[in-house]
Amino acid sequence: MSNPAPGAVLRGAVDLSGLRQRSDAPASAPAGDGAPSLVFDVTDATFGAVLELSRTVPVVVDLWAEWCGPCKQLGPVLEKVVTELGGRLVLAKVDVDANPQLAQSFRAQTIPLVVALIAGQPVPLFNGAVPEQQVRDVFAQLLELAAQHGVSGSVPMGDASEDEEADAAPALPPLHQEAFDAIEVGDLDRARAAYEQALVENPRDADARAGLGQVKLLQRAAGLELRAVRERAAAEPLNVAAQLDAADLDLAGGHVDDAFARILDLFAALPGDERTPVRERLLELFGVVGDTDPRVVRARGRLSSLLF
Known part of the structure; x- marks a missing residue:
């Protein structure tokens, strides 16, 4: 892995000043029903929110395709390890066939391609299917690197009420x-x-x-x-x-x-x-x-x- 510089490449094309002011506060990963999720699909249109989320919790991006055999081998391994880490990082899955802009931005010439985002900065992890132990080792290094750059939040998995979440996040203009x-x-x-x-x-x-x-x-x-x-x-x-x-x-x-x-x-x-x-x-x-x-x-x- 290579060290990313602090600061975002793209800050999601949105104003999230509340998160910038609360850099160590937890953020929720996107989910279809509004509940926190450790593993979720992301598209060209929604990737901005993922970049912003990476300012709070490390995001692992898995670029895959339905026709890709190694992708189907690696995907469940990534999901298993991410889930075991209990919200310290999240997994964003990108179908490269359906999201050509993201595939182009990450220069995904071969898949599966796995990249992390720390404070909006891409950190190459590995290309191709790799053993589970290697995934665990790389993710451990990723968490250390993220902590060095002040990204040490987590996705809340408890029973916090919507009112509590609203109080924690100031409304945007x-x-x-x-x-x-x-x-x-x-x-x-x-x-x-x-x-x-x-x-x-x-x-x-x-x-x-x-x-x-x-x-x-x-x-x-x-x-x-x-x-x-x-x-x-x-x-x-x-x-x-x-x-x-x-x-x-x-x-x-x-x-x-x-x-x-x-x-x-x-x-x-x-x-x-x-x-x-x-x-x-x-x-x-x-x-x-x-x-x-x-x-x-x-x-x-x-x-x-x-x-x-």
């Missing part, structure tokens, strides 16, 4: 809640409109600005094909649209430094009158990752040196 609800059903246009309206009402709403940037990124990335984008970017190094598309896919796939480096290299190579849209996109992506993230701090420093 109405427009932020509308955006959250829209993303839950895959309606990115409505989520974008809600965040834009929130910014009209309060231009200093940093959470809405970050959420808007994340929704825009998801909208752009949804229409991109990885191989075609990579080939075009390689063939046309000064094509602004091609390089920005590639940067979007870099960021969506967790390759934050690569995304920033690509945009900054393009910015440096362009004449001054062509730099504005490149700079605007870079600043938007800074907001997606988080202004205090060390990768953003480094990239801002390079941008400043190019400007002055």
Whole structure:
């Protein structure tokens, strides 16, 4: 496993300031009946909530397909070990055939592919079916790594009442809640409109600005094909649209430094009158990752040196 840097790649394209303020509080994994679940299916449309959940409890992502024999061998092993850990981590299952955007973002060239998320950052675990003991050993390392990054919550499995849960989680502002609800059903246009309206009402709403940037990124990335984008970017190094598309896919796939480096290299190579849209996109992506993230701090420093 490789250590992830703190901070999210994508913070779910939603405002979850309550969770950010309560970083060690437990969160519930998605479940069809509203009850906590340790193992659940996730889709392109609902993955944002999983990214946010990973800020509280480590999330293991199992990319699989119905036709994949090794996937059917590994899946029950993962579920067994996750269940035995009693809520210290959760398992999100992704059918790659039904969710091509996630398969592309995780660069799932072969399956089963198992990746963890800690505070939104991908951590490679293993590829292919592996023995149960290896799964246990890797998950033990994962829990240690998560604790080092302050992700040590768990999914509550007791009988807490709905009233107690409501008291523990402050309500989101109405427009932020509308955006959250829209993303839950895959309606990115409505989520974008809600965040834009929130910014009209309060231009200093940093959470809405970050959420808007994340929704825009998801909208752009949804229409991109990885191989075609990579080939075009390689063939046309000064094509602004091609390089920005590639940067979007870099960021969506967790390759934050690569995304920033690509945009900054393009910015440096362009004449001054062509730099504005490149700079605007870079600043938007800074907001997606988080202004205090060390990768953003480094990239801002390079941008400043190019400007002055």
